[in-house]
Amino acid sequence: MDFERYFEDRLQDLKDEGNYRVFIDLERRRGEFPQAGQTDGETKREVKIWCSNDYLGMGQHPAVLEAMHDALDRSGAGAGGTRNISGTTHAHVLLEKELADLHGKEAALLFTSGYVSNWAAIGTLAAKIPGLIVFSDALNHASMIEGVRHSRAEKVIWKHNDVDDLRAKLAAAPANAPKMIAFESVYSMDGDIAPIKEICDIADEFGAMTYLDEVHAVGLYGPRGGGIAEREGLMDRLTVIEGTLGKAFGVVGGYIAASIALCDFVRSFASGFIFTTALPPAVAAGAAASVKHLKSSQAERDQQKERVAEVRARLDAIGIEHLANPSHIIPVMVGDPVKCKFISDTLLEEFGIYIQPINYPTVPKGTERLRITPSPVHSAEDIDHLVEALGSLWERCKIARGPIAAQ
DSSP: OOHHHHHHHHHHHHHHHTOOOOOOEEEEOTTTTTEEEEEETTEEEEEEESSOSOTTSGGGOHHHHHHHHHHHHHHOSOOOSBIIIIIOOHHHHHHHHHHHHHTTOSEEEEESSHHHHHHHHHHHHHHHSTTOEEEEETTOOHHHHHHHHHHTOEEEEEOTTOHHHHHHHHHHSOTTSOEEEEEESBOTTTOOBOOHHHHHHHHHHHTOEEEEEOTTTTTTSSTTSOOHHHHTTOGGGOSEEEEESSSTTOSOOEEEEEOHHHHHHHHHHOHHHHTSBOOOHHHHHHHHHHHHHHHHOOHHHHHHHHHHHHHHHHHHHTTOOBOOOSSSOEEEEOOOHHHHHHHHHHHHHHHOEEOOEEOTTTSOTTOOEEEEOOOTTOOHHHHHHHHHHHHHHHHHTTOOOOOOOOO
């Protein structure tokens, strides 16, 4: 077999479909986010980032940077090993305490990423609990799906956010089989939010564990940034809350928060935890500073809500359709992969605006979109420029507009 030819042909298929992913070479500059420098071959340009998961700009926050500098000077660059073999520093211990407190749980356990935390935690629980059946929401993240697949446990997929379908599928399962319901709070592509209370009620009815992915909600919702479950007063009803440090907290890493026994169980059996080098102490210290700051500061969350509402209203005013949802994510629908990529490329090259196109397989074919994430550090001028650029490109691409909202 000509392996190189096979690789090249499959990549060309992606390019022909408009689904080939191009990495944008960016240089974030301290204190200037969402402004960044872009390098494109010999071309250099200034761009405004409108699609970052650094939702609150905490990756630039002085308290986070100071904590990381201090830890770097104090402890050096790396952790020096796995958590079991010399890699558990005091910074890791303090961060896990902050995270357990954030979610009102007895304990927390750190991982190297949100993906790994889902894959390792779900994979371990589902593999090690005899006969466990995992009831997984149809739109769960790839990391959750991979965790279930890796466990080889029986899985049942229920219709997205459909509690009637969930109840019916639980009722059809053997009554004596242990069960786990796995779902997310904020779904990152459509921005919709799960009915957590109703899911917890059903879990109680059938004696099921609940595993909630809050990666797109931690830091952003609740009086201390504990997520949707905190906002709704439901954290105590969830068996496991999983989150990330790489989005609203602005650093990198993932975690679970749960009982002491459950966290210790995952710590003791999860290969994705046991056999990987620990996060650098500076990263752990920066994340702890970010979590601690957002527990007491509402300013970033309030400002973000204002920016999100403003962008939505401005898009409505010119008839550019976006999915209605109660979250901070604004999916602007294009519905064509080639046009979606063209708009993204043109925004970057002509307007200095960076919004990554979201195409298949991240979203279903025909639902291609631009995923906009306004932050507290986007200015009124930034919003003006964004809306004017999108309006111009909608005209150029002959994309139908929705009803124009009354002014």
